[in-house]
Amino acid sequence: VKEIDGKKCEPIEEMTVDCPQEYSGTVIELATKRKGTLTNMETNGDRTRLEFTIPSRGIIGLRSNMLTATAGEAIMTHRLKGFEPWTGEIEMRVNGSIISGETGTAYAYSIDKLQDRGRFFISPMEQVYEGQVIGEHTRQNDITVNVTKAKQLTNMRASGSAKKPRSPRPRYSRSKRPSNTSRRTNTWKSLRTPCACARSC
Numbered sequence: 001v002k003e004i005d006g007k008k009c010e011p012i013e014e015m016t017v018d019c020p021q022e023y024s025g026t027v028i029e030l031a032t033k034r035k036g037t038l039t040n041m042e043t044n045g046d047r048t049r050l051e052f053t054i055p056s057r058g059i060i061g062l063r064s065n066m067l068t069a070t071a072g073e074a075i076m077t078h079r080l081k082g083f084e085p086w087t088g089e090i091e092m093r094v095n096g097s098i099i100s101g102e103t104g105t106a107y108a109y110s111i112d113k114l115q116d117r118g119r120f121f122i123s124p125m126e127q128v129y130e131g132q133v134i135g136e137h138t139r140q141n142d143i144t145v146n147v148t149k150a151k152q153l154t155n156m157r158a159s160g161s162a163k164k165p166r167s168p169r170p171r172y173s174r175s176k177r178p179s180n181t182s183r184r185t186n187t188w189k190s191l192r193t194p195c196a197c198a199r200s201c
Contacts, residue, residue, distance in 0.1 A: 001086070008086040011056040015078040016049065023070040024048040030065055034058030035087040055087055056080070065140070096142040098135030100128045104148035114145055122147070 001010045015036065017027050021043060027050055028038055036054035043049075059078055066074040098118050100106075108124035120135040128134055128147060137143055 002083065004083060009083040010086050012053055012081045012084045013056050013059060013078045014081045015052045015054050015059065015076065017052070017066065018047060018049050018075040019066075019070050020073050021046050021048045023073065024050060026069045027066060027074065030062065030069060031058075034062060034090050053081060054078075055090070058090055068139075096137035096140050097133045098137050099142060099144045100130060100132045100134050100147060101144040102146050102148045103129045106134070106147040107150045109151040110145075110147040110149045114147065117143065117145065120147075 001008060003009065015031070017031070019027050024041075031038070031050075031052050031054060034054060035058050036052040038050065038052055040051040041048065063076050066076055095118070098114075098120065104127070106122050106124060106126050106128050111120055111122070111124060114120075116138075118135050118137040122128060122134045134145075134147065
């Protein structure tokens, strides 16, 4: 930034962006937010060539945003044009807001599903209202989400289905009883109370 004829001036660049036609509106929005001015627009097939004049300070960090917004399809070039009067402050907003779209109770199920959208300021079971800022978006734009949606309990299992099955102990018949048990038969009989029945127990 320097003064020319007593006026505050800054470097201005000519920027050209080649992108798919479907993303041309997004590219224009990104450039104009940084004090860029569209000077020419040409469409060739499914691609669009956009030309801007933009302050050099407005180009800082713009390339990565262009690539993100156009799924990596944008081709951006720029060169110094000269010095022109100061265009004003540029709002360098890095992150947008996550806004609640419903009024109710915030559930952990919904918050967990939206973790990739940004960082939340609220906790599960907290009351929210429509239009409330409840988090910080990972991108520059604001988004509206529903954190009041609870998990649908549609696939309920039977009450006993989750119990661990029990394996009964093996039982032996008299003919198949292990041989080592016969050695203790006389000892067991001597310790037991005599049975009143006629058969041997």
